[in-house]
Amino acid sequence: MKKLLIPFTLLLLLVISACGNNDSTSENEGNGSTPPENKQPETITYESENGPVEVPADPQRVVLLSGFAGNVLDLGVNVVGAESWAINSPILADELKDAVEVTDESLEEIIELEPDLIIGLSTIKNVDKLSEIAPTVTYTWGKVDYLTQHLEIGKLLNKEEEAKAWVEDFKSRVEETGKEIKAKIGEDATVSVIESYGKDLYVYGDNWARGTEILYQGMGLKMPEKVKEVALESGYYTLSAEVLPEYAGDYVILSKYSDADTSFQETETYKNIPAVKNNQVYEMEGNGASFSDPITLEHQLAFFKESFLGEK
Template structure:
């Protein structure tokens, strides 16, 4: 997401910002068919990755990767060096240490990217200047949401010639998330509902099951319940913009509030907000939105730890 927008994951184009038809739009993720596997040509120092747009020869051991949107956390989690990243990744506190030497770039900063001398460029299918970027280094793009969030990580693993490492993390993560989900359901009740909200650019959003911000964990892995109203309005597109007046209708028994501290959060001082049952019962958990946008392994591990601590007190 996003994105994306917002991220969200809030984008769908840049990871977390953007506009819907008439409001700022978050960032996201979804399901579909994955590209096929890579072919090894390691003798020449390259592999052929079967991308969405056909086969492309990429380094077998990339050393200087530029990520223009969404996937910085996937790359860094696989131990591959990043020399340039998008602005949303650069501002993420979870990424700060590993990205301290990476330069902030966009699909328009071609000269800066040339200076970085990348051997691989990764971005969303919506980025500009793909033809020009491809002349700088092999450029691979992904359609955000074309595959589910774990398959996306596996694809990036294939692209970086680290498929086994990606699969090991996926298997372990699913096991940990699902086990935590069983504990949480046992504590809060099998019928309890959970909502994920965010305030971005003076607009309140509620999220479905595939738009970052921990939604993949809560709904896909833990199988926690989404309020009917959220299911009706946010499940298809991944997010839904709403007004403060109707926020109580979309609030579950528990609420995760992905909070942007640098935007207007005065709605929290209103009676409408304070009278939401989750707020009155101390069942609303706030988190820094900048840490919660994405659904890469670095972000997902952090989100899982947050949920375990918030729901179970561990």
């Protein structure tokens, strides 16, 4: 009997153990207590202007070749390379301090940066070669409004919800500020956006950065009729100092580059402009004003609130 007892006991233990393992496995499979890993996709398909492009779902090293640096930075995505206008923008300088200055022709430098995504305007060169380095997406300037553009960047970076939240909040704040400004300066008061760059003067329409989108589209402030005629459709118009009074509104936003020729401000023609006489010319730093990204737009909104309303 003793000889049979040990094998029988062992056999019984083995049967119980096997049943327990089978039950456990069956139970786990049934209730999902040990599910397979829920991995996020490594890529997404973005519907670009030129068709679908497979891009990283979580880009880590982005190169910007013309604009949009502030859009990408605002969404918390790392920028490793950018064009000179962005690099030299005092508004974006801190966040781009580690980025390398590149162009659409500096292919070797871009390769060394090992980007996983490249973004630029539709006018950049070497798109085919750039696409061999990393997925490359381009946008046509002005094809969509400035807020929709940020939403598109959000879709591209797989951060559409974050982009949407900023757009809704910013739009609301701009509209409210616009109401306050119109209540102070009058519904019919006109505003011109003029820039001094190099030896030239420009006046801008409603979609050419320098705060034009905020003032005209977002706040609904009025543009002088003369400006509408020459700049609304084209975006900008080159002026001479002699005709500047014809395009100056009741209020003037004067975008000035530090190295611009500002001798026109010393002429009697300029000094006799009503906006100048009434201290209703607000000078804005030109460097960095040529973008319409969230970081730049927030900076410009604060400038307009301080200029028109005295709020800081």
